[in-house]
Amino acid sequence: MKNKNKKTVMSPAPSSVQKRKLIPKKTITSIEKNPEKLESEEVVKPSLSCVRRLPSYLQLLRALQADGHEYVSGTVLASVHHLAPVIVRKDLAFTGVTGTPRIGFQVTELIAAIERFLGWDNQNKAVLVGVGNLGSALLGYHGFENFGLQIVACFDNDPMKIDTWIRGCKVHSLDQLPRFIRRSHIVLGVLTVPAEAAQKTAERMVESGLLGIWNFTSVKLAVPANVVTQKEDLAEGLAVLSHRMQHVSKTLAIQQ
Amino acid sequence: MKNKNKKTVMSPAPSSVQKRKLIPKKTITSIEKNPEKLESEEVVKPSLSCVRRLPSYLQLLRALQADGHEYVSGTVLASVHHLAPVIVRKDLAFTGVTGTPRIGFQVTELIAAIERFLGWDNQNKAVLVGVGNLGSALLGYHGFENFGLQIVACFDNDPMKIDTWIRGCKVHSLDQLPRFIRRSHIVLGVLTVPAEAAQKTAERMVESGLLGIWNFTSVKLAVPANVVTQKEDLAEGLAVLSHRMQHVSKTLAIQQ
DNA sequence: AATATATTGATATAAATATATCCATATGAA
DNA sequence: TTCATATGGATATATTTATATCAATATATT
Structure with a gap:
């Protein structure tokens, strides 16, 4: 059942299916x-x-x-x-x-x-910093594993939380972060601390060697050029929703 | 370090500050x-x-x-x-x-x-449907109140959860939704059920009278034209982050 | 076999969005 | 006062993104 144009690993198309010849793409x-x-x-x-x-x-x-x-x-x-x-x-x-x-x-x-x-063909390991409401929710939400992300450790600097277990994950002191990162070769961090602590914590994460920060705080982070940050702001989506709802109700009111 | 021009409430400009005259805008x-x-x-x-x-x-x-x-x-x-x-x-x-x-x-x-x-000048009340991991996290996260959103009730159809309290919010049976919505004049719902239940639950929310659904599931909802949905998909942000990190590491590898 | 159709991939066009440029104006400095 | 400067607002341009169009092609249908 193999196609005669050998496609090495991936695509054994049905015998009759013939791939269209392509002008070579500029990659x-x-x-x-x-x-x-x-x-x-x-x-x-x-x-x-x-x-x-x-x-x-x-x-x-x-x-x-x-x-x-x-x-x-x-x-x-x-x-x-x-x-x-x-x-x-x-x-x-x-x-x-x-x-x-x-x-x-x-x-x-x-x-x-x-x-x-997307780089999701291998599971990327990540740490999570800030085990508050949102942080522990993300720890409990294992849906990211479908998207190449696995949170393997979490950190906080609240003494009350350190060494407790949250959602099956032991909370480490933030001081442990640099050593942990270096040992584990992890490059990605999830930032879920309160806004006040965001920039400072991000700096510690960068110093520890992280190259990507998924930023769930409301703060726009300032980081070196080699570090990628992605700000996840639920307020954005809510703004779009609110705005569109206003518009719909206005439109309907006018039509009536 | 207060400014001497004491402001009353809204916008009395300082005597010397004069607003520029504008060509009337088309509204x-x-x-x-x-x-x-x-x-x-x-x-x-x-x-x-x-x-x-x-x-x-x-x-x-x-x-x-x-x-x-x-x-x-x-x-x-x-x-x-x-x-x-x-x-x-x-x-x-x-x-x-x-x-x-x-x-x-x-x-x-x-x-x-x-x-x-954005319509955030008045607090908009909302219900939350689906008290799982994410749902209860959102219930515990009161940050939305800064953005005009207040979750006032939550619903689920898991008998084990009904009538329990989660994050200070009593879990009601989903069957109660229509009556609750009608009584309270709420128009906005937060959908945090598992993907399998998403479309069906959304339909129940719409039937109950909701006009906006903030959709945290991975399913693209089909709803009537007068209903606004906003899909919040964390995988999107993660995709951007992953992609950009790949790009950065490639760029650095080439430069070296 | 001949024809119709769904589909891809490429190119061309349109629409949306971001950026550049300019001018008017309020302030502070000379 | 006069001038330089930071700023807002408008307009013009560039860039990005989405959409339309079309030729090529694999399959199904007649």
Whole structure:
């Protein structure tokens, strides 16, 4: 049942399914290796929105896979997520997969491609700093493990909390952080301390060697250029919701 | 270090500070009331990104207010949030406030304007449905009250949970929802049930009369047009973080 | 076999968003 | 007073993102 165009590992398509021949794509790697990079040959990078959409495709793809589906069209992915099919196709193109006209994309291949693209093909270990309300909730929420993230230790500097167990995780003193990070080669931290402590704690995390901070505080962190921070602010979503609700009720009031 | 121009409540500018005269802005209302709406006179709506940024300004403004600052320039707001000053000025313009050259914006006025714009000037009551890990975390997290949201009741359909108290909130049976909503005139619901139950539960919420659903599940909800849903997906932020970290490490590897 | 159709991937266009530029103005300094 | 400067607001431009369009192609249908 193997395709004659050998696709090494991933994609044993049904015998009759033939991949469309492609004009070789300019990949980031090829451009970066090429010193005489021309202005006209722009490197097309995925938009932020594209990256944000990928997990939702992934989630649906896994459900399809569990359901025994082998192929899925961009059209289907699009309709579930209320998106235009073109958007899905363009998003998926960034992961490097190619679909087959009239057939769609191979589910398994697509899952692997998205995971690889996002760096979720290996489980990334992380520490969590700040075991308050939100912190302990995140500790208890194991959903991130579907997204390549595993929280393996937590830290706090409240003496009352240190050495207690929260959601199956022993709370360590923040002083232990540098040693722990160095020993474990962890690069990612989840920051869930109160706003007042955010910047200072982030600095300690950076000093300890973390290269990425998932920031659940309301503070915009100042960090060195080699450190990536991602601010997760629930107020943003709430603002959009509130604003849209206002708009809907206004519209309805006018129509009546 | 208080300013000598004592402020009453809202916005009496200091005698010498004179607001710039403005070309009257086309407001949504004026256009909508005007039947011969021209194509050229477009209604400029705030972008989604603008709405998402407003809460962060609000947060900073409150801190400034607590610190006794009476005025703040867009430049300052911008630098804290690592944004271009123009963006801040344009964002703030949507709330209807006007600043004063060389002075900036009046903090109190700006806070009120943003709150009004987002509908956060009155506390909006909400119910929470699904008292699992995430649900109970959100119940315990009272930070939303700064953003006009107050969760006043919670519901679940697990008999083991019903009538217990979680984070100071009594868990009601989901069957009670319609009656509760009707009695209390609540329009907003927070959905924190497992993915499998999401769509069905959302339908019950809509039938009960809710007009907005803040959706913390991984499911894209299908709801009637008059209902607003906002999907809050932590995986999105994690995807951006992972992707950016990959990119940074690649870049550094190349530079070395 | 011939034709119709769903689909992908590429290119082209449109829309949304961000950024640059300019001018008016309020303040402080010379 | 006069001038320099920081700032807001408006307009213009650039960039990014989304959408439309179309040729190529694999399958199903007639």
